[in-house]
Amino acid sequence: MKQQSEFVGWGERSEPQQDDAGESIAGESALGFASLTPTTGGRKFRYRKNKNSGKMGPGPTPLAFYCYALTDEIAERHAFGFMFSQTLIREEDSVNLDTPFYLIDETRMIKYLERIKYVKDQSGAKSVLALKCFSNWCVFDLMRKYLDGTTSSGVYEARLGHEKFGGETHGYCVAYAREEVREMTEYCDKIIFNSINQFHAYKEMIGSIPVGLRINPQVGWSCHATSDPVRRYSRLGAPLSALPEDIGAELDGVMFHYNCDHEDFDGFSAHLNTIENNFGSLLQQVEWVSLGGGIAFTTDGYPLDDFCRVLKGFSRKFDVQVYLEPGEAAVTRSTSLVVTVLDIVHNERTTLIVDAGTEPHLLDVLTYGYAPTLEEGEILAWSDAEEFQEPEEGRVYVVCGRTCLAGDRFGIYRFDREIKIGDRLHFDNAGGYSMVKKNWFNGIKMPSIAHKRLDGAVNVIHVPTYEDYLLGKQNSCAALAPRA
Ligand SMILES: Cc1ncc(COP(=O)(O)O)c(C=O)c1O
Known part of the structure; x- marks a missing residue:
C-alpha cells in the first residue's frame, strides 16, 4: 500500500x-x-x-x-x-486497503449536506444530526459547517455531540434513568422527554435548560412496522389523549418524529396539516418544534423549494423555530462497504460469499428485509420469495455474507460480467445505521473505517484488530463491589 x-x-x-x-x-x-x-x-x-x-x-x-x-x-x-x-x-490507492472496510466519502456526502444547508437558508429550519444513525466523528469537521448541531438518543451520544460536534446539542431518550438526566444537563441545551411520566418526574432536575416533550401525532409514514414511530400502541411520544390540557404552558418545545425514509412530499405536507389542526393551540405556546428525522428531503428529485415553503409557513404561523433531525438524509450514499468475494458456491443458484456479513455489518438488511444497492450489480430481489424475471443477459448471483446465519444474504443481483474469487464489491449506501450497529458476531473481522476527504486523500481511521475483539468480549474482569 x-x-x-x-x-x-x-x-x-x-x-x-x-x-x-x-x-x-x-x-x-x-x-x-x-x-x-x-x-x-x-x-x-x-x-x-x-x-x-x-x-x-x-x-x-x-x-x-x-x-x-x-x-x-x-x-x-x-x-x-x-x-x-x-x-x-492516495485516492487511487484507496482500494488497496484490506477489505472489508467502510469508506466514508466526503466528496459524496457534500451534495446532501448542501441540500440541508439550502433548506436552512430558504426556510429558517435548522438541522441537527441524529447521531443514532451516524456518529463517525472523523467527518464532523465537515458536517458542522452544514448542520447546527446534533441530537441524541442517550447520554453517550449527547456527550459525543457536545464534545466532538458542538453547536446545539439536543438530548432525547426513550426513557432516562434518573442519574442520566443529571448527566444530560452537562451536555445538552435542550432536553426532550418521551412521556408525561418522565417529564413530571425529572423536569425539576434540568433546571433552566429548555424542556421539550415528544408527541406522537398518530399520523406519519414508514415502509416497515419495525421503524414506524406512530404504529399502533407506539411507546414513542405522548399521544394527544395523554396530554394534560395545560401542558403547553410548561413546555419550551415539542418534538414530533413520525416518519422513516419518507420520500413523498405531498404525504409529508398532508401530515403536517393534520399536526397543525390537532395541536394548534399547543404549537402557539412553544418556542421550537422539531419535526424529527425520517424525511428523505435530500434525495434526488425531492421538491426542496416546496418543502422549504411549507416549513417556512409552519414556522411563521406558530412563531416557532423549526428543527429537522436528519440521520439518513445527511449521510445518504456517502459511505460504501467494500468487500471481497472469498468463495463461489452453487446450489441451484450461484452464490458469492463475501468477507462481511449482514448481521454484523449491515444489520438493517435483515431487520427490514431489503437488498442494499451494489455498485457492480442490479438488484433483482432480496428473498427467494420475491418473484423476478430472470434476466436475458448478464449473470445472476446471490450475494451472501460469511457468518453462520443461513439467511446471511445481501440479495440477488444481476451483474454484467462474471464475478471471480478475489473481486471487490461495493455496497454504496452503507452510511446510515451500519457502523453504529456493527458487532463481532462470529468473531469475523470487523470492517476497517476509512475516510476520504474532500481533497481526495483517504485517511485510515481504524483498522480493527484481535485486541479490539478481546475488548469487546471482556468488559470487565473486576469484581463489582456490593452496592452500599
Ligand atoms: C427521534 C429521532 N430523530 C431522528 C431520527 C433520524 O431518522 P432518520 O435517520 O430516518 O432521518 C430518528 C430515527 O430513528 C429518531 O428516532
Whole structure:
C-alpha cells in the first residue's frame, strides 16, 4: 500500500493518544502515547530523526510514530517528542486497503449536506444530526459547517455531540434513568422527554435548560412496522389523549418524529396539516418544534423549494423555530462497504460469499428485509420469495455474507460480467445505521473505517484488530463491589 504521511502533532509518552481529526492514529501508534494537545499549532518545529543525527528540516514523516528531537526555532528550545502521522492513502490507492472496510466519502456526502444547508437558508429550519444513525466523528469537521448541531438518543451520544460536534446539542431518550438526566444537563441545551411520566418526574432536575416533550401525532409514514414511530400502541411520544390540557404552558418545545425514509412530499405536507389542526393551540405556546428525522428531503428529485415553503409557513404561523433531525438524509450514499468475494458456491443458484456479513455489518438488511444497492450489480430481489424475471443477459448471483446465519444474504443481483474469487464489491449506501450497529458476531473481522476527504486523500481511521475483539468480549474482569 502506498502511503503518504502528514504531521499531526507531538507529545510525550503519557496517556492513550488520539488525533484531533479522527478516532485514533493508525496502527500501533495509537497505543500508549501522549495526547496531541501540544500540536504544532503555528509554532515551528524542525525535527531530526535521532538526537545527534544532524538530519533536520521539514519533510515527510514515516507511517506511525518515531522519536524525534524537536527544535523550537523561535525559543531555540529542544524537546524530545514522538512525532505522529496519520496514514493517508492516495485516492487511487484507496482500494488497496484490506477489505472489508467502510469508506466514508466526503466528496459524496457534500451534495446532501448542501441540500440541508439550502433548506436552512430558504426556510429558517435548522438541522441537527441524529447521531443514532451516524456518529463517525472523523467527518464532523465537515458536517458542522452544514448542520447546527446534533441530537441524541442517550447520554453517550449527547456527550459525543457536545464534545466532538458542538453547536446545539439536543438530548432525547426513550426513557432516562434518573442519574442520566443529571448527566444530560452537562451536555445538552435542550432536553426532550418521551412521556408525561418522565417529564413530571425529572423536569425539576434540568433546571433552566429548555424542556421539550415528544408527541406522537398518530399520523406519519414508514415502509416497515419495525421503524414506524406512530404504529399502533407506539411507546414513542405522548399521544394527544395523554396530554394534560395545560401542558403547553410548561413546555419550551415539542418534538414530533413520525416518519422513516419518507420520500413523498405531498404525504409529508398532508401530515403536517393534520399536526397543525390537532395541536394548534399547543404549537402557539412553544418556542421550537422539531419535526424529527425520517424525511428523505435530500434525495434526488425531492421538491426542496416546496418543502422549504411549507416549513417556512409552519414556522411563521406558530412563531416557532423549526428543527429537522436528519440521520439518513445527511449521510445518504456517502459511505460504501467494500468487500471481497472469498468463495463461489452453487446450489441451484450461484452464490458469492463475501468477507462481511449482514448481521454484523449491515444489520438493517435483515431487520427490514431489503437488498442494499451494489455498485457492480442490479438488484433483482432480496428473498427467494420475491418473484423476478430472470434476466436475458448478464449473470445472476446471490450475494451472501460469511457468518453462520443461513439467511446471511445481501440479495440477488444481476451483474454484467462474471464475478471471480478475489473481486471487490461495493455496497454504496452503507452510511446510515451500519457502523453504529456493527458487532463481532462470529468473531469475523470487523470492517476497517476509512475516510476520504474532500481533497481526495483517504485517511485510515481504524483498522480493527484481535485486541479490539478481546475488548469487546471482556468488559470487565473486576469484581463489582456490593452496592452500599
Ligand atoms: C427521534 C429521532 N430523530 C431522528 C431520527 C433520524 O431518522 P432518520 O435517520 O430516518 O432521518 C430518528 C430515527 O430513528 C429518531 O428516532
